[in-house]
Structure formats: structure tokens, C-alpha cells
Amino acid sequence: MQAAARHCRAPLFHSSLSITGMSMSLKNVFEKTIPKLVLGPTLLSSLLFVYGFIFLTAYLSLTPSRMMPNFEFAGLQQYAALFDNERWWTSLANLGIFGTLFIGISVALGLFLAILLDQKIRAEGALRAVYLYPMALSFIVTGTAWKWMLNPSLGLEKVMHDCGWSSFHFDWLVNPDMAIYTVVIAGVWQSSGFVMALFLAGLRGIDDDIIKAAQVDGASLPTIYRRIVIPAMRPVFFSVLLILSHIAIKSFDLVIALTAGGPGNASSVPAIFMYQFSFTRGQLGLGSASAMMMLATIVAVLVPLMYLEARSNKAMR
Amino acid sequence: MKSMTPARFILYLLLALFMLYYIAPLYVMVSTSFKTLDEIRSGNLLSLPHAINGAAWQRAWSSACTGTTCEGLQPFFWNSIKMVLPAVGISTLLGAFNGYVFAHWRFRGSEWLFTGLLVGCFIPFQVVLLPMAGLLGQFGLANTTVGLVFVHVVYGTAFTTLFFRNYYVGVPEELIKAARIDGAGFFLIFRKVVLPISGPIFVVCIIWQFTQIWNDFLFGVVFASGEAQPITVGLNNLVNTSTGVQEHNVNMAAAIIAALPTLLVYLVAGRYFVRGLTAGAVKG
Amino acid sequence: MASLSIRQIRKVYTNGVEVLKGIDIEVQDGQFLILVGGSGSGKSTLLNMIAGLESVTSGEIRIGERIVNELQPKDRDIAMVFQSYALYPSMTVRQNIAFGLGVKKVPRAEQDEIVERVAQTLQITHLLDRRPAQLSGGQRQRVAMGRAIARKPALFLFDEPLSNLDAKLRVEMRAEIKRLHQRLKSTIVYVTHDQIEAMTMGDLIAVMKDGVVQQLGTPQDIYDNPANLFVAGFIGSPSMNFIKAELGVDQAGAPFIALDNAGRPMRLALPFAAAALSAYVGKTVILGIRPEQITDLGTAHGEAGQELHCLIDLVEPTGPDTLLTTTLNGTAVTCRAHPREAVLPGHSMALAFNLSKATLFDPESGQRIA
Numbered sequence: 001m002q003a004a005a006r007h008c009r010a011p012l013f014h015s016s017l018s019i020t021g022m023s024m025s026l027k028n029v030f031e032k033t034i035p036k037l038v039l040g041p042t043l044l045s046s047l048l049f050v051y052g053f054i055f056l057t058a059y060l061s062l063t064p065s066r067m068m069p070n071f072e073f074a075g076l077q078q079y080a081a082l083f084d085n086e087r088w089w090t091s092l093a094n095l096g097i098f099g100t101l102f103i104g105i106s107v108a109l110g111l112f113l114a115i116l117l118d119q120k121i122r123a124e125g126a127l128r129a130v131y132l133y134p135m136a137l138s139f140i141v142t143g144t145a146w147k148w149m150l151n152p153s154l155g156l157e158k159v160m161h162d163c164g165w166s167s168f169h170f171d172w173l174v175n176p177d178m179a180i181y182t183v184v185i186a187g188v189w190q191s192s193g194f195v196m197a198l199f200l201a202g203l204r205g206i207d208d209d210i211i212k213a214a215q216v217d218g219a220s221l222p223t224i225y226r227r228i229v230i231p232a233m234r235p236v237f238f239s240v241l242l243i244l245s246h247i248a249i250k251s252f253d254l255v256i257a258l259t260a261g262g263p264g265n266a267s268s269v270p271a272i273f274m275y276q277f278s279f280t281r282g283q284l285g286l287g288s289a290s291a292m293m294m295l296a297t298i299v300a301v302l303v304p305l306m307y308l309e310a311r312s313n314k315a316m317r
Numbered sequence: 318m319k320s321m322t323p324a325r326f327i328l329y330l331l332l333a334l335f336m337l338y339y340i341a342p343l344y345v346m347v348s349t350s351f352k353t354l355d356e357i358r359s360g361n362l363l364s365l366p367h368a369i370n371g372a373a374w375q376r377a378w379s380s381a382c383t384g385t386t387c388e389g390l391q392p393f394f395w396n397s398i399k400m401v402l403p404a405v406g407i408s409t410l411l412g413a414f415n416g417y418v419f420a421h422w423r424f425r426g427s428e429w430l431f432t433g434l435l436v437g438c439f440i441p442f443q444v445v446l447l448p449m450a451g452l453l454g455q456f457g458l459a460n461t462t463v464g465l466v467f468v469h470v471v472y473g474t475a476f477t478t479l480f481f482r483n484y485y486v487g488v489p490e491e492l493i494k495a496a497r498i499d500g501a502g503f504f505l506i507f508r509k510v511v512l513p514i515s516g517p518i519f520v521v522c523i524i525w526q527f528t529q530i531w532n533d534f535l536f537g538v539v540f541a542s543g544e545a546q547p548i549t550v551g552l553n554n555l556v557n558t559s560t561g562v563q564e565h566n567v568n569m570a571a572a573i574i575a576a577l578p579t580l581l582v583y584l585v586a587g588r589y590f591v592r593g594l595t596a597g598a599v600k601g
Numbered sequence: 602m603a604s605l606s607i608r609q610i611r612k613v614y615t616n617g618v619e620v621l622k623g624i625d626i627e628v629q630d631g632q633f634l635i636l637v638g639g640s641g642s643g644k645s646t647l648l649n650m651i652a653g654l655e656s657v658t659s660g661e662i663r664i665g666e667r668i669v670n671e672l673q674p675k676d677r678d679i680a681m682v683f684q685s686y687a688l689y690p691s692m693t694v695r696q697n698i699a700f701g702l703g704v705k706k707v708p709r710a711e712q713d714e715i716v717e718r719v720a721q722t723l724q725i726t727h728l729l730d731r732r733p734a735q736l737s738g739g740q741r742q743r744v745a746m747g748r749a750i751a752r753k754p755a756l757f758l759f760d761e762p763l764s765n766l767d768a769k770l771r772v773e774m775r776a777e778i779k780r781l782h783q784r785l786k787s788t789i790v791y792v793t794h795d796q797i798e799a800m801t802m803g804d805l806i807a808v809m810k811d812g813v814v815q816q817l818g819t820p821q822d823i824y825d826n827p828a829n830l831f832v833a834g835f836i837g838s839p840s841m842n843f844i845k846a847e848l849g850v851d852q853a854g855a856p857f858i859a860l861d862n863a864g865r866p867m868r869l870a871l872p873f874a875a876a877a878l879s880a881y882v883g884k885t886v887i888l889g890i891r892p893e894q895i896t897d898l899g900t901a902h903g904e905a906g907q908e909l910h911c912l913i914d915l916v917e918p919t920g921p922d923t924l925l926t927t928t929l930n931g932t933a934v935t936c937r938a939h940p941r942e943a944v945l946p947g948h949s950m951a952l953a954f955n956l957s958k959a960t961l962f963d964p965e966s967g968q969r970i971a
Contacts, residue, residue, distance in 0.1 A: 028673055034503045035422035038414050042474050043430060049471045050437040053445040060447060069451070116332055119325075129587055130336050133343075136583035138532030140549045141576040144556050145342040148349065148565055149362060158361040193339065197591055250441050253534040257553055271535075274443045279539065284447060291443040298441055425615065494654055495687035499701035499748070500675035509700070513691030 054295065061288035069284055078289040087265050088290065091273045094180045095297075098269065099248040101184045102191075106244055107237075109188065110195025115225060117196070118203045128200070131193035139190065143257025146186040147173065176266035179259050183251070183267060186258055191247065195240055202236030203229065238309035245301045249294060270294050350374060350570035357565050373566035377574055381567050383554040390571050393551030397531060400462050400547055404469035405526045411470070412477025412522060413515065417507055419478070420485035421493045431482065437475035445472075446539050453540060462545045465537065469530050476529075477522050484518040485511065521589045528579045548575045602788055603665035603678075603755035604630045605651070610660035612646055612812075620646050622812040624660070628805065633782050633789045635803035637796060637835075642809040644792045645760060651790060652758055653677050664756055675704075680749035681758040684765060686741040688733040694720075694744050695729040701752045719747045722781075739770045746778075750785070759791040763798065775801060796836050800824070808832045825958060830967035833889050833960060839924060842895075842934045844888045845964065848881045858888050861930050863912045870907060872956055873971045881963075881970060889960040892924065895936035897943070901953035912949050927952070 064074040082088050113131060117124055134142065149155050152171040160168035172178035206229060214224050252271035255261060261268040261276075268276075270290060278287025349357060350373050351366040379389040386392075419431050449468060450459065458464030488511060496506045537547040546554075552575045556568045605628040612621040621643045628634045636644040649655040651662055653674035662669050669677045680701075688697050695716055702712045720726040723743045733741055742762060749757055759778075763771045779802050782789055793799055799806050800820045808815045808823065808831070816828040827833035833841045846858040849868070854875050857868040869888075871878075898908065914933070915926035923943040925936050936952055944950045961971040 025671060028671060031502060031673060035418045035424065038503075039418050039427075039430070042411055042415050042478065043434065045471050046434050046437055046475070049445065049449065050440065053448040054440065056448040057444045113332075113335060116328060119328060121328070121332065127332055127336060128591075129584075130339050132587070132591065133580065133583055134339065136528055136579045137576050138534065138549050138552075138579070140532075140534050140553050141572045142342075144552065144568060144572045145346050147556070148569060149342055149345055151565075154357060154565070155362055159363055162361045189339070189342065246439065250443075253549070256534070257556070260557060271441070271443060274446075275539070278447055279450075288447055291441070291446070294441045295444045298439065302439060489685060489687065491683045491685050491687035492689065494652075494674075495681065495683060495748075496689070496700070497654065498652060498674045498679060498681045499752070500704035501700075502675070505704065510689050510691075 057288045057291050060284060061292045063285050065284035065288070067282040067284070074285070078285045079293075081286055082289045082293065085286075087268060088270075088273055090265055091268045091270045094267055094269050095249065095251075097180050098183055098187070098251065099245070101181070102187045102248050103241065103244045105184065105188045106192045106195050107240060109192040110240070111199050111230075113192070113196040114199035114203055115229075117200055128197065131196055133193070134190045135194045137190065139251075139253035140257045142186055142190045143254050146182065146189070147258050150182050150185070173259065174263050176263050179263060179267035183255055183258055187248075187251070187254055190254070191244065195244070198236055198240055199233065202233045206232050234312050235309065238305060238312070242302060242305055242309075245305070246298065249298050249301070270297070346569045346573055350377075350566050350573060352566050354562070354564065354566065373564070374570045374574075376564070377555070377567045377570035381555050381564070381571065382558050383551050384558055390548060390551050390555065390574050393546055393548040394574065396462060396541075396545055396551075397547040397549075400465050400469070400541075400545070401527060401530050404466045404473065404530050405523055407466070407470045408473040408477050408526055409519065409522050411474045412479075412481045413512075413519070414507070415474070415478040416481025416483075416485050417511055419482040420488065421490065421511075422503065431478075434475050434478060437472060438479065442472065442535055446535075450539060459540070460542050460545055462541070465541045465545060465547070468536050468540055469533070472536075473526055473530065477526060480522045480525070481515075481518055484515070488514065517589075520586065524582055524586055524589050527582060531579050551575075602630050602786065604628060604663075605634070605756060605788060605790065606661070606663035607647070607651070608661045608663075610647065610650065610662065611658045612643070612650060612655070613658045620812050621650075621658075624812075624814055626805075626807055626814065626817060628788060628790070630788055631786045633779075633791065633802060633804040635799040635806045636790065636792045636809055637794065637799040637806060638809035638815075639794060639835075641811070643812040644809050647809075648758055648760055648790060648792045651756070652679055652681055678755040679758055680752050680754040680756075681760065682742075682745045682749050682762045684761040686733070686745040686762075686765075688741055688744055688748075690733055693730050693732055694725065694736070694747075697733070697744055698747045698751050701748065705752075715751050716747075719751045722750070722784075723747050738766050739774065742766065742774060743777075746781070750781075755788065757787050757789045759789065761793055763793070763795075771798075778802065797838065800836065806836075808835060826969075827889070827960065828969055830887065830889075830962045833962070833969075837891060839892050839935050841889050841891050842932070843962070844890070844930050844932050844934060845885055846888055846930050848878060848884060848886045848961075850875055850882050856882070858886075860909075862909060863928065867909060869909075869954060869956060871959065871961070871971075873961070877971055878961070881961075885964055886970065887962040887964050889962055890934075890954070890956065891958070892935045892937045894955045894958055895934065895952050896955075897938040898951050898953050899942055900939050901955065906953040906955040908951055908953055910949050911952050913944055913946055916943055916946050918943075925950075925952075 059071075060069060061078050062074060062076070063070050063072055064077065065071075117127060121127065150170065150173045151157075152174055155170070157168060157170040160170070172182050210228060210232075211224060214228055219227070250271060251269055252275065255267060255269050255272055259267040261272045270293065274287050274290040274294065277283040277290065345362050348364075348366055349362070351369050351371070352360070353370055353372070356364075356367060377389055378391050380387055381389045383390070383393070415434075419427060453459045453461075453464045453467075456464075458467065492510060493506060496510050501509065531547075532549065533547070534549040534553065537550045538553075541547065541550070552571050555571050605626075607624050607626040607628075610621055610624040611619070613619045624643075624647060626634065636647060638644045646655060650657055651664075653669065653672060653676075657670045664677055664679070688694075689700065692700065698716050698719055699712045702715060707715075716729070717726070720729055723746060725740065725743050725747060728736060728740055728744070733744070736744065745762070762778075763774050766774060775798060778791075782802075791798075791802065799808075803820055805817065806820055806823050807817045810831050816823055816832045818826075823832060823836055827836065827841075830843070834843065844858070844860070846860060849857050849859055851857055851868075851870075856871045856873055856875050856878050858871060860867045860869055911927040911929070911934075913925050913927055915924075917924040917926075918940060922937045923940045925938050925943060926933050927936070928934065938950075938952075942950070960969055962968065963970050
């Protein structure tokens with residue numbers, strides 16, 4: 001019997017075509033698809049609510065929608081209107097100013113603090129906690145606090161007056177030309193601790209032996225930092241730039257709390273522009289166009305950064 | 318520990334100065350919240366309150382005006398709680414399962430799907446606000462806590478998935494293989510083998526999500542007005558409702574109330590918070 | 602217990618790489634099969650396919666009389682021991698061993714009984730309430746085996762289980778596993794890259810390279826009659842000597858090998874029929890001869906062998922014998938000699954070459970000619 005069974009092998013059939021055999025393969029199919037089923041809801045929601053919505057917003061930006069969506073095709077008229085809009089240009093300019101200063105100062109300050117903290121400090125843990133806690137706060141809280149601190153009559157100015165510098169003048173908050181810089185101050189305060197934490201982790205990841213070899217070779221500490229340590233931190237730089245750019249472009253909460261985009265529209269940023277035109281001023285088409293422009297900006301900044309990072313990673317191997 | 322040379326002294330001095338820079342706003346907030354309006358006007362940011370006056374706190378909590386109502390931050394605080402707890406819970410749980418699949422049950426194309434999902438972390442949310450507002454409106458969820466929870470879950474799950482997937486990739490594949498050979502299936506392996514060793518990442522994820530969602534303003538202001546507004550929106554309204562005199566002490570008290578939960582979480586479990594930040598960032 | 606049948610198994614990855622190119626192995630019930638080879642040989646892939654952890658591109662795997670190609674691992678009635686032990690870190694040793702039983706809904710009392718029995722067999726009863734993190738490597742390996750034994754599977758699979766252990770422990774565990782096999786009379790498939798493990802433990806060895814079974818046979822068979830250059834060089838330590846030389850036929854028609862012994866041309870007569878080698882006369886072949894076939898005259902006891910005086914370059918005492926290295930035809934040739942007979946490097950000594958077990962290989966294909 002066994003010999004016979006061995007001779008009549010048919011590779012693709014089950015040797016026992018019983019009911020259990022059949023339900024076995026159905027069960028198998030089910031078990032193989034469970035992982036995909038588990039992912040299903042999330043993937044579906046990503047497809048619909050991320051990609052689908054982006055598509056919808058893009059379409060809206062090509063319509064003449066005002067208070068209500070109007071699905072008539074209007075070409076690029078909203079974009080033309082956007083770039084004709086004084087407020088939009090102000091917002092973009094502010095984003096540029098804020099972005100560069102925010103990123104630049106945060107990186108410099110964060111790196112500086114990280115280098116300081118890397119020197120085997122006694123209360124390192126406590127100091128790190130102090131530098132980092134602002135990240136735990138909402139941008140609204142930060143904005144509110146700094147709004148008070150930079151209050152033209154009762155804030156920083158008054159402290160300085162009371163200390164003797166009676167000619168000190170600090171009305172940036174209500175000064176159309178300087179308002180955006182207050183956002184920089186508050187933003188740096190909030191994020192530089194986080195940058196420091198990342199840089200510190202990067203510094204700690206550098207092989208001690210390389211430093212020792214440099215010391216034996218006679219290099220001074222600043223030289224070591226300049227020629228060995230900082231170049232070795234390239235990957236961290238990229239991460240930091242990615243994250244800070246992202247925060248800068250999306251800035252909304254902080255500006256709202258600090259200046260509400262004012263005085264007037266002097267410190268408006270694209271996120272505020274989008275909100276105002278979409279939700280307060282009933283210009284859905286224009287608002288959508290501004291949102292798409294924000295997306296374009298993020299892509300334009302992040303994609304080259306990622307590409308450069310990937311390339312530098314390959315080069316470093 | 319190294320000895321105190323002039324260089325070290327300068328080092329500590331610098332660090333202390335910066336420490337002041339970071340603490341200053343907190344000090345100012347706290348001290349202002351305990352002053353009376355007269356004290357504020359007569360003194361300055363740095364002066365201490367004459368007495369610990371809790372009046373501003375009381376007003377901030379229960380009677381300050383936030384737009385059309387004057388009930389203080391209390392209702393908004395509870396709104397935030399009602400919203401944050403389910404949002405954090407659901408997004409974390411989804412992230413855990415998703416991360417588990419992406420780490421140990423890969424299939425053809427799963428890496429691409431993962432990357433596609435991750436894109437959701439990077440978009441400016443402005444590009445989804447309008448359609449989402451429309452969708453919520455259609456389903457009668459506009460301006461409700463449920464709607465807000467839904468939004469946070471949808472857009473938070475990409476992050477949580479990233480956290481869990483990166484963590485679960487560190488769980489050896491052979492462990493899962495052994496469990497499969499022992500006869501366990503997808504869910505049993507998750508429950509008995511993977512979950513028991515997931516403690517650390519759950520903490521990191523929950524802390525991160527709690528902070529992000531509690532501190533969120535954009536979704537709150539767009540998708541929930543009136544009854545369901547979270548505390549960030551309430552705070553902003555409170556501070557910016559300019560009906561007459563600005564009550565700076567109340568503003569500060571309100572700000573601290575809004576900041577307290579996340580600050581407490583940070584103080585208690587700060588290192589997990591940092592781990593979360595660096596974990597998300599390391600992905601690059 | 603069951604037999605294992607591997608027929609025409611092929612595995613091609615989605616990127617087109619063919620990892621297994623047609624494997625045929627029949628394992629009897631209760632046999633100990635070893636899959637041995639270097640990395641990239643496909644042995645681990647084959648093991649994973651038997652386990653059901655990787656899919657089969659074409660071919661058939663049968664456990665017992667069942668074709669298991671489409672079955673999930675848990676339906677194949679197998680158990681596996683991994684290189685990294687893969688013990689569940691959050692469970693105690695007891696829970697680790699009982700895990701599979703719990704999944705099959707074995708009643709609690711029976712579970713406890715089985716765990717106790719298994720623990721006794723492997724002498725880990727005192728470890729039952731510890732966690733894996735508290736165990737040494739050897740102890741973890743025993744627990745991993747205990748987990749496998751507890752389920753009384755039809756087939757045991759071992760994936761390089763001793764690679765993470767130190768040398769001494771490895772020798773101990775080898776004996777343990779072999780003893781276990783004798784006790785349980787189970788069918789085992791064991792993957793290793795270590796040829797000593799293969800030789801000492803297996804009933805049947807499959808030497809694999811580049812996704813193909815180079816030779817399938819018993820340890821002694823593979824040792825004495827290697828099918829090709831790779832198998833001959835892989836099994837045996839120190840490895841077989843390979844001497845490239847020209848094959849000639851003397852006046853009597855008997856074949857010989859032309860050797861250059863430090864400048865002196867010599868001939869080694871071969872015990873093969875000239876007719877079989879006619880295609881290679883005048884061409885280069887590779888002579889394979891194991892170190893123990895070349896020894897000092899005293900040890901050789903005048904057995905049928907040929908004497909050559911060789912210049913010794915290197916002397917390596919191992920204890921039981923001394924390895925001497927000389928140079929023939931420009932190749933280093935290792936021989937085993939009695940420690941007392943060994944000379945110092947730089948001196949010559951008489952060596953007896955026993956060619957009764959010598960092999961000849963084709964230099965191009967590596968296949969064995971004689």
C-alpha cells in the first residue's frame with residue numbers, strides 16, 4: 001500500500017483530499033492575509049485622508065470656490081490671484097526671514113550647548129532637562145508667555161528701565177517691521193533644546209579613539225571639534241535641518257499666539273494666510289491654492305535635503 | 318570629575334547663563350500669575366509677587382472670558398482630556414499592530430506601503446484641512462470631540478507606526494519563527510511574545526502622542542469650535558479676547574494650567590520623551 | 602516519527618536569484634540527516650522550507666506520507682532549535698517549554714508532567730523557574746531543545762544550534778544531541794557549517810554548495826569516496842592534499858603520477874586500472890591523498906606503499922601525532938607522523954605514501970575520475 005502510494009505521486013495534489021484538507025487550505029489563505037487585513041484600515045485611511053485629500057485640495061485650488069466648494073474648473077486663476085496678493089507675499093517673506101533665522105540660530109545655539117554639555121559636566125542630567133522642557137509646551141503656551149515677556153510697556157522694556165537703561169526701547173511686538181523677529185526669539189527658545197539633544201546624541205556617538213588619536217597627534221580641542229567632530233556629525237545635521245524646516249514651514253500656533261499675524265498682517269505666515277482665507281474670509285479656492293503652495297515648499301526643501309543626506313550617507317561608507 | 322580650571326569655570330558660567338534664558342519665561346509666568354494687576358503695573362517682569370495671590374488662578378480656571386462664554390479654562394480642560402485619552406489610546410494601539418506587521422510579517426510591497434504611510438508625517442496639514450472639514454460636516458461630526466479624536470487618530474497613526482516598527486525590528490526574527498513553529502498564529506504571537514517586551518516603546522509612544530495631541534492647536538481650532546474646543550484653543554481665546562483691560566496674571570495662570578499636564582509628564586518621564594524625539598529623528 | 606522526502610526542490614527569490622537548484626534527499630524514519638556546507642550553499646534556506654518558514658518555488662516536501670508544501674509550520678508537526686536559541690524572554694523556562702503545548706490546548710496537568718519529564722531528560726529541572734536572561738549559553742540551548750522535545754514532533758530541525766557556544770561546550774553538546782537522538786529515535790535534520798559536527802553526528806550527510814547537493818551519503822562513505830574536489834576538501838581535518846600532476850603510463854601500462862620532489866623527478870604508481878584513465882594520459886590531473894595516508898615508515902609497517910624522501914618545511918605537533926608539511930609539485934603537502942619519528946624543519950625524512958585510498962580528480966570540473 002505504501003509502496004503504491006509512493007509511486008503515484010502527483011506533486012501538486014494533497015495526498016488526502018479530505019474535508020480537513022480543503023478547509024486546511026482555506027484556513028491557510030486566511031492566515032496569510034491576516035497581516036494585510038490588520039494594515040488595511042491604516043493604509044486605507046492614509047490613501048483616502050492623506051493622498052485623497054491632497055488631491056481634493058489640489059482640485060479645489062483649480063476652482064473658483066469661495067464660500068462653498070464649486071467644482072467648476074478654473075485653471076490657474078487662483079494661483080494668479082495668490083501671487084497678486086500682497087498678504088501672500090508678506091507671508092512668504094516672513095517665512096523666509098523666520099525660517100532662516102530660526103533654523104540658523106537654533107542650530108548654532110543647539111550645537112554650542114551640546115558641545116558645552118559634552119564636556120563631562122556635573123549636573124548634566126538636570127541641565128539637559130532644563131534646556132529641553134520647552135519642547136513639552138504647546139506653541140500657544142510659548143507664544144502667550146513670550147507675548148507677555150516682550151510686552152511693549154510692561155515686559156522686557158520695563159525690566160531694562162528699572163535696571164537703569166532708561167533709553168532701552170523694545171516694541172518689536174507691535175512694530176510691523178520687527179514683529180516677525182519676536183517669533184524667531186520665541187521659536188528658538190522652544191526648539192533649541194531639542195536640537196541640543198540631537199547634537200549631543202550625535203556627539204556621544206563619535207568613537208572616542210579617534211579623538212584620542214587626534215590628541216596624541218597634538219591637535220588642540222577647538223581644532224579637534226572643527227576638523228573631526230563637526231564633520232562626523234553630518235547625518236545629525238541633516239536630521240536637524242529636516243525637522244526644523246518642517247517646523248518652520250508649518251508654523252501657525254506660535255505666530256497666532258504671539259502676534260496673531262499682526263500688527264495688521266505684518267507677521268503673517270503662509271499657514272495663517274491659508275487659515276484666514278479658507279475659514280474666516282470664505283475663499284476656499286484661494287486658501288486651497290495657498291495650501292498647495294505650502295506643500296510645494298515643503299517638498300522643495302525636504303526632498304533635496306533627503307537626497308543630499310542619502311548621498312552623503314553613501315559617501316561616508 | 319575634572320578639576321575647576323579657569324576654562325571650566327567659564328564653561329559652567331555659560332551653562333548657567335543659558336539655564337537662566339530657558340527658565341526665565343517659566344519664572345515670569347509663575348510669578349506674574351500670583352501678582353495682582355497693581356503689582357504688575359508697578360513692578361516689572363522679574364519682581365517677586367508680594368504675596369501668593371491665587372485669585373488669578375481661580376479666574377483662569379472658572380470665570381475668565383474666552384470669546385462668548387466666561388467659564389474659564391475648566392470646560393476646555395475637560396474637553397482636552399476627553400479628546401486626548403481616546404486619541405492617544407487608539408493611535409498607539411493601531412501603531413503597535415501596524416509596526417508588528419511591518420517588522421515581522423512583511424510581504425511583497427510592504428516596504429513601499431510603509432514609505433507611503435510615512436509621507437503622512439511630512440505633509441503640512443493645511444492641505445487636508447478643507448476636505449476633512451467637509452467630511453466631518455457630512456457625517457455630522459463637525460465641532461465634536463469624536464470628530465477631533467478621529468482626525469488625531471488618522472494623522473497620528475503614521476508616527477506611532479514608525480515608532481513601533483523601528484522598535485520591533487530589533488526583536489529577533491528567530492523569536493517569531495520559534496513561536497510559529499510552536500503553533501502560535503499572528504495574534505497569539507503578538508499577545509504572548511511581542512507585547513510583554515513592548516513596555517518601553519509603549520511608554521515612549523504614549524508620552525509623545527499625549528504631548529503632541531494635547532498641545533495641538535491647528536486641528537482644534539479648525540475642527541472643533543464652541544463646545545468641543547481643546548484647551549489650547551481656549552487659552553488662545555482667553556488671552557486674545559480683548560474686552561478692556563488685559564489681565565496678565567490671569568493669562569499667565571491660564572497658560573500654566575494649559576501647560577501643566579505635558580510639563581508633569583515631562584518631569585516624571587522626561588527621558589522617554591527624549592528617546593521618542595531622537596527615535597523619530599534618527600529615521601531621518 | 603516520520604520519514605522526510607525532499608524531491609526536486611527549487612527555490613528562486615523574487616529578485617531572480619536561484620538559491621536551490623533541484624534538491625533530492627530521502628530521509629528514513631529515525632535517521633539523522635546533516636546538511637553541511639559553507640555560507641550561501643542554501644542549507645539554511647532548505648531547512649526553512651522544510652519548516653514552512655519559506656515558500657517552495659517548485660518540487661515537493663513530504664513529512665511522512667503527507668505533502669506539506671502548502672502547510673503552515675504549525676500544521677507540519679515539526680520542532681526547531683535555532684542558533685540563537687530564540688527563547689521567549691518574558692517567560693520562565695517552564696513556560697517556554699510548555700508554550701507549544703498550551704497552543705495545542707493540552708490539559709494543564711499533562712503539560713506539567715511533560716515539562717517535568719523533559720527537564721529531567723535534559724537535566725534542567727533546577728532552572729525551570731528562571732528566565733532566559735538568567736541562563737548561560739549551554740543552559741539556554743538545553744531549554745531550546747526541551748521546548749522542541751516537549752511537543753513530540755515527527756521531525757526535529759536544528760539550525761546551527763552549537764555555533765554560539767565555546768569550543769568545549771560545543772563538544773559536550775554534540776554528544777548530548779547524539780545521545781538524545783539515540784534515546785528518542787527521532788528523525789532529525791541538522792544544519793551546520795562545521796564538518797566535524799557533520800561527521801560525528803550524522804547518519805546521512807548532504808554536502809551542499811551553490812544550491813546543489815554535491816554528495817549524499819554516510820560519513821564514512823563521504824570521507825572515503827568523495828564525489829568531487831569540493832566534498833573531498835570540505836570533509837576531514839586537516840584537509841585532503843591536492844597535488845596537481847601529470848598522469849603517465851609506464852611500459853607495463855600501469856598509470857603513475859609525475860612528482861617533482863624538491864627538484865628531483867619521481868613517480869608514484871597508482872593502483873587504478875589504466876583503461877579507466879586512458880582519457881587523461883599525458884594530461885594534468887589532481888591527486889587527492891589524505892594526510893594520514895602519508896606517514897613515517899615505522900607507522901606504515903611496510904604496508905603497501907611507496908617510499909619517498911621529502912624535505913620537511915613545517916612541523917606542527919598536535920599531541921597524538923605530528924603534522925609535517927613538505928612540498929611536492931610546488932604544493933604544500935601535509936602528512937601525519939608519529940611524534941617520535943618527526944624530524945626538525947629543514948631536514949629530510951623518509952615518508953611512506955599509501956595510495957590505496959587515493960583519489961584522482963579532473964582539474965576542470967572537479968569531478969572524481971578514480
